[in-house]
Amino acid sequence: MTSFPTDLTTAQPVEAGTDDTPEAPAAAAAGALRSGAGGTWQALRHDVGAMLGLGYIVLVTLVAILAPVLTSISGWTPYEFDQTAIDPNLGGMPIGPWGGVSAEHWFGVEPGSGRDIFARIVYGARVSMSIALSATLLTTVLGVSLGLMAGYFGGRVDLVISRVMDFLMAFPALIFMIAVLSALPAGNRSALLVVVISVFGWPYLARIVRGQTMSLAQREFVEAARAAGASGTRIVFREILPNLRSTIIVMSTLAVPGYIGTEAGLSFLGVGVVPPAPSWGQMISASVKWYAVDPAYFVVPGVCLFLLVLSFTVLGDRLRAVVDAQEGR
Amino acid sequence: MPRFLLSRVTSGLGVLLLVCLFTYLVFFALSPDPAVQICGKNCTPELIDQIRGNLGLDQPFWTQFVQFVVGIFAGRTYGEGVSAVDCAAPCLGYSFQSSQAVWDMIVQRLPVSATVAVGAAVLWLLAGLAGGLLSAVKEGTFADRFITGLTLTSMSIPNYVLALVLQYVLVVKLQWLPFPQAVPFADDPVQWFLNFVMPWMVLAIGYAAAYTRLTRANVLDVLRENYVRTAFAKGLPPSLVWRRHALRPALTPVVTIFGMDFAGLLGGALITETVFGINGVGKMAADSIARNDQPVIMGVTLLAGFLVVVGNIVVDVVYTTIDPRVRVNA
Numbered sequence: 001m002t003s004f005p006t007d008l009t010t011a012q013p014v015e016a017g018t019d020d021t022p023e024a025p026a027a028a029a030a031g032a033l034r035s036g037a038g039g040t041w042q043a044l045r046h047d048v049g050a051m052l053g054l055g056y057i058v059l060v061t062l063v064a065i066l067a068p069v070l071t072s073i074s075g076w077t078p079y080e081f082d083q084t085a086i087d088p089n090l091g092g093m094p095i096g097p098w099g100g101v102s103a104e105h106w107f108g109v110e111p112g113s114g115r116d117i118f119a120r121i122v123y124g125a126r127v128s129m130s131i132a133l134s135a136t137l138l139t140t141v142l143g144v145s146l147g148l149m150a151g152y153f154g155g156r157v158d159l160v161i162s163r164v165m166d167f168l169m170a171f172p173a174l175i176f177m178i179a180v181l182s183a184l185p186a187g188n189r190s191a192l193l194v195v196v197i198s199v200f201g202w203p204y205l206a207r208i209v210r211g212q213t214m215s216l217a218q219r220e221f222v223e224a225a226r227a228a229g230a231s232g233t234r235i236v237f238r239e240i241l242p243n244l245r246s247t248i249i250v251m252s253t254l255a256v257p258g259y260i261g262t263e264a265g266l267s268f269l270g271v272g273v274v275p276p277a278p279s280w281g282q283m284i285s286a287s288v289k290w291y292a293v294d295p296a297y298f299v300v301p302g303v304c305l306f307l308l309v310l311s312f313t314v315l316g317d318r319l320r321a322v323v324d325a326q327e328g329r
Numbered sequence: 330m331p332r333f334l335l336s337r338v339t340s341g342l343g344v345l346l347l348v349c350l351f352t353y354l355v356f357f358a359l360s361p362d363p364a365v366q367i368c369g370k371n372c373t374p375e376l377i378d379q380i381r382g383n384l385g386l387d388q389p390f391w392t393q394f395v396q397f398v399v400g401i402f403a404g405r406t407y408g409e410g411v412s413a414v415d416c417a418a419p420c421l422g423y424s425f426q427s428s429q430a431v432w433d434m435i436v437q438r439l440p441v442s443a444t445v446a447v448g449a450a451v452l453w454l455l456a457g458l459a460g461g462l463l464s465a466v467k468e469g470t471f472a473d474r475f476i477t478g479l480t481l482t483s484m485s486i487p488n489y490v491l492a493l494v495l496q497y498v499l500v501v502k503l504q505w506l507p508f509p510q511a512v513p514f515a516d517d518p519v520q521w522f523l524n525f526v527m528p529w530m531v532l533a534i535g536y537a538a539a540y541t542r543l544t545r546a547n548v549l550d551v552l553r554e555n556y557v558r559t560a561f562a563k564g565l566p567p568s569l570v571w572r573r574h575a576l577r578p579a580l581t582p583v584v585t586i587f588g589m590d591f592a593g594l595l596g597g598a599l600i601t602e603t604v605f606g607i608n609g610v611g612k613m614a615a616d617s618i619a620r621n622d623q624p625v626i627m628g629v630t631l632l633a634g635f636l637v638v639v640g641n642i643v644v645d646v647v648y649t650t651i652d653p654r655v656r657v658n659a
Contacts, residue, residue: 170344170641171351172593172633175614179626180355182618261487265600268489269615284489288604291493292501302490310485317481 040246043322050318053311060308064125071119078119078278094294110286111294120278121304127279128308131193132259138198139259140252143205144244150206151213152236158210165203173200174265181271189274193266197259205251209244216240246323254316257309264305280305337645341638346398348634352627353394397422421631422624424617431628435610439595442609445528445602446594452533453540454587458576460537461544466571468549476541483538492531492604499527532601536590540583547579585644592640593633 044050063070071077094109108117150161177196184192216222217240225239264281266272273279280301287298388396396405400420416423421431464476499506506527512520551557552575560570602611610629617625 167344167347170634170637171348172630172637174599175626175630175633176352178599178614178618179352179623179630182621182626183355183623257485264487265489268487269599269603269618271618281487284487284493288489288493291497295493295497298490298493298497302487302493306486306490309487310482313481313485 039326040319040322043325044318047318047322049314053313053315053318056307056311057315060125060304061129063122064129067122067126070122071116074116074118078115078123079276094296108296108300111290111297117283117297117300120283121280121301124278124280124283124301125304127190127273127277128260128263128281128305131190131197131263131273132256134194135197135201135259135263136252136256138194139201139205139255140248142198142202143251144209144241144248146202147206147209148213148236148240148244151210152217152232152240154214161206162210165206168200168203171200174262176200177262177266178269178271181266189272193263193272197262201255201259205248205255208247208251212244212247213240216243246326250316250320250323253312253319257312257316260305260309260312333649334642334646337642341642344638345631345634349398349631350394352630352634353397354390356623356627421628424622424624426620426622427625431624434613434625435628435632438608438610438613441607442598442602442611443595444525445532445598445607445609446591448525448529449532449536449594449598450587450591452529453536456533456537457540458544458580458583460541461579462548462571462576464541464545465548465552466567466575476545480538480541483534486534488531488535488600489604491534492527492601495527495531496605528598528601528605528607531604532594532598540586543583543586544576544579547582548575551575551579581648584647588640588644588647589637592636592643595636 094111109115110117110120146161150158177200180196181189181192213236222235222239225235230239263272264279264284267279267281268285270282270285273282275282283301284298284305287294287301290297399405400416402418404418404420405416416430417432419432421435423430424434427434460476460480464473467473500508506523507520512524514521548571557570557574560574561567598609599611599615601607602609603615606612610632614626614629617623617629
């Protein structure tokens with residue numbers, strides 16, 4: 001249930017609870033045969049929450065892609081210090097209301113350094129999105145392929161993979177991630193973050209893929225393919241994998257907010273993205289010292305992060321509801 | 330039953346040994362030079378040599394690992410002669426930076442972490458069960474949709490953001506709560522309680538949301554059972570049916586998750602403790618990261634692994650006593 005047993009609550013995937021029951025994979029697999037992508041989109045389009053979430057995700061993605069363009073319009077890079085925007089007599093407090101919001105600095109400036117918060121948010125979006133999406137991609141590839149292997153081939157393969165999954169899921173993941181990240185050299189932290197998050201993330205998807213594969217492997221169409229002389233690889237990738245599509249999409253969408261939260265949390269704790277590269281979690285971490293005098297400093301990255309996690313959570317939740325409904329559960 | 334317990338304990342020990350090996354491997358094989366890392370700032374070549382000798386870093390990996398594992402059960406001594414340091418029985422390592430055995434450091438801070446965990450657990454269980462039950466019996470109504478929306482929101486708000494918002498609003502702006510400061514329970518119970526209110530809330534909210542969803546889903550499943558229809562049909566008041574017939578069987582999965590979550594938290598709520606400056610195991614781990622005090626990080630990792638494994642075993646045992654079907658399957 002809890003993906004990383006810690007107080008990092010955003011790392012918890014949304015679970016309806018019923019997914020753990022043994023009959024759920026069978027029902028889900030059966031439904032997946034009937035549901036089409038078109039129907040799912042039609043149902044989602046009329047859901048206000050899902051569309052708002054999708055809108056915000058698209059916005060953040062665009063902002064991340066267009067970061068250099070946006071900062072050239074706003075006129076400040078994320079690394080430039082602006083001594084004129086802070087008041088040295090007040091310990092470096094931003095000048096102006098709401099943490100120094102002005103025509104010059106749209107989201108205000110960092111107290112102490114005077115760096116432009118808008119620029120840092122925009123570049124921080126790159127970090128958050130790229131790490132979370134890469135981790136999701138890697139987790140999905142690992143989880144799906146290992147889950148398929150365990151479910152289809154069974155026997156010793158299944159035994160080994162299942163044991164590894166049990167071990168990883170019983171592991172104190174967050175503390176261990178911190179331990180690993182703090183022990184390894186800070187070279188390419190982003191890539192390291194992706195790998196570490198994925199290593200502990202894939203069992204949650206693989207477990208479900210494995211269950212569904214096991215029940216799909218018993219179905220007539222798989223038997224027919226086998227009788228027609230199809231190879232094991234062909235059956236797995238051509239016959240079984242397409243039927244897992246909706247499950248994989250739902251599970252991956254639901255995993256993204258967890259990874260965004262994990263990245264931000266690790267950066268918050270100082271083992272994530274290395275400064276001065278901006279990351280939302282790290283910005284919030286830096287704002288802790290200033291929260292009483294300059295609340296805008298934590299509100300801006302906090303709200304951006306919260307909305308992004310919420311958007312993915314709501315979208316994934318609605319997507320699941322739609323897929324479940326199509327499966328007639 | 331004893332056989333079942335034995336198999337669980339054996340597999341639990343296996344997991345723990347793997348956790349141990351994994352952590353040890355990372356720290357003493359992958360990191361560039363553990364001695365330099367442990368040495369930290371203000372380091373001299375002599376100090377590095379001394380640490381290297383003390384830890385037996387000149388010996389092969391397996392020898393070091395076996396020494397470490399033996400040390401956990403039998404205790405060990407680092408170094409020789411006058412500079413020797415004793416590390417008594419559950420020796421999880423020795424922090425040369427703070428000149429203290431890691432186990433002693435953990436034991437000092439464990440009560441605080443436990444206080445945070447217990448208070449939060451009470452909050453999230455109450456909120457989660459009540460919210461989930463209400464949401465389920467009012468399925469499809471405004472109340473249900475409101476609670477569902479609330480859970481999604483609560484799940485999405487990062488701990489540390491909520492902590493800052495609460496501190497700003499409740500302490501700085503409204504001044505309803507005092508600035509958190511360490512006060513022992515015996516000195517001033519009221520102040521002590523007020524200090525922990527925010528950490529409890531911050532820690533509980535995410536779990537409360539997850540438990541609400543879990544309870545809702547389980548109660549909805551149970552409400553479709555025949556015996557619930559029978560209970561309604563024989564004229565029992567709905568509130569009684571909901572509490573006795575619907576909530577109770579729905580509790581079993583909650584117990585499972587709770588065991589693991591709670592055990593994990595006993596080993597320190599890293600972020601919550603850090604944000605509120607509570608001097609528990611979690612904050613100690615976070616501080617050790619900043620100081621690169623690796624024996625402490627490793628000790629806390631092992632403790633957390635141990636607690637999760639023990640939590641799992643306890644849950645399995647409790648499970649078999651609540652639900653006889655599990656016993657047959659095992």
